[in-house]
Amino acid sequence: MKKWLVTLVLFLAVGLLAACGGGDTEEGTDNAGKASESKEIELGATAGPYSDMLSKAIIPSLEEKGYTVKLTEFSDYIQPNNALDNGDIDANLFQHTIYLEDFAEKNNMDLTPLIIVPTAPMGIYSNVYNSLDEVKDGATIAIPNDPTNAARAFNTLQDAGLITVSKDADPLTVSEKDIEENPKNLEFQPIEAGQLPRAVDSSDLSAVPGNFAIAASMDLLDALQLENMDDRYRNVVAVKTDNKDSQLAKDIIEIVESEDFEKIIDEEFKGFGKPTWMTER
Structure with missing residues (x-):
């Protein structure tokens, strides 16, 4: 009887451990999967039309692709690049290529224009x-x-x-x-x-x-x-150079090049001049 009870206890214990172990493995897989699919990002822009362009024409499409997006508005033309260089934001929209290249050179930053967007002309x-x-x-x-x-x-x-x-x-x-x-x-x-x-x-x-x-x-x-407007004066979405080939960068380019994006520009941003790549396609 004692041997039978010991055997029974050992059998139940092994089964319980196996069940617990299996549960941990499955949950770990789920958690790892969720972590790998996490798309929490932060975009920056100066308050005004380019913040509006992000919120109306770019962020909704990013959210459709599964991103969770936070939009940060800045009140000057310095902090958006500082935040991008520091990794506080993933991309920004507020400046043209000439300003970006000059600012990056003077401040020893490695930033890259990703794509030119329609811009309010003089x-x-x-x-x-x-x-x-x-x-x-x-x-x-x-x-x-x-x-x-x-x-x-x-x-x-x-x-x-x-x-x-x-x-x-x-x-x-x-x-x-x-x-x-x-x-x-x-x-x-x-x-x-x-x-x-x-x-x-x-x-x-x-x-x-x-x-x-x-x-x-x-x-x-x-x-x-x-x-x-010369295209070099049109605003760009900018990222850190290390991230120019990231999936986020590819998704932003795809969104800006879409017909839906241009439709929103035509409806919501009247008078904005379109870049050469958009007018000649």
């Missing part, structure tokens, strides 16, 4: 004239006082036929000294870019960058002339 606005054909001799025009945006303003004025820039001038660094013809004798008034929306009331014309125009609740389509 526009020539006026509360005095209804068209550029009405511009009178000696008209005043407020332009950005920083070299990068000033070059964009002069390029836009040339496209509008108001000035002629030297053919030898680099489009990225055009300045007033590169102007060869100014038939309307425009008087340029350089001011801080953020003040240009207000200058629409104090000058005959004002060259307002798209982000500042939107921040001031201006309609991009009210511009007398919109910038024919």
Whole structure:
């Protein structure tokens, strides 16, 4: 009897351990599987149209692909890249390629533009004239006082036929000294870019960058002339260079290149200029 009881106890004990072990193995597999499928990410943007572009045109599609996405908004143009470089966010959207490359070089960061997105262009606005054909001799025009945006303003004025820039001038660094013809004798008034929306009331014309125009609740389509933007001035989704071939990077590119993305841009971001890859496909 004692031997039978000992045998029975040992049998039950082994069965119990086997059951427990099997349960642990199965749960571990489940947990490992869940961990491997985890797609919790964080994206960053400056508050405004590019934060809206993420929330309306990119994040919903990422969520459809199984990602859990947190969106962080920044109030300056420095912290988004610091956060990306530190690994606090996985990608950001707020800057063009020229700014990104310059910032990364000066701050010893290894960041990469992933894909160019539609961008709010600079526009020539006026509360005095209804068209550029009405511009009178000696008209005043407020332009950005920083070299990068000033070059964009002069390029836009040339496209509008108001000035002629030297053919030898680099489009990225055009300045007033590169102007060869100014038939309307425009008087340029350089001011801080953020003040240009207000200058629409104090000058005959004002060259307002798209982000500042939107921040001031201006309609991009009210511009007398919109910038024919160089792709290097269009905003990009940026990532750390080490992550440029990651699955997240591939998914973001796929989403931005989709017809659904372009449809949302056409409906929600009227006046935004599309990059070359989008207009020529």
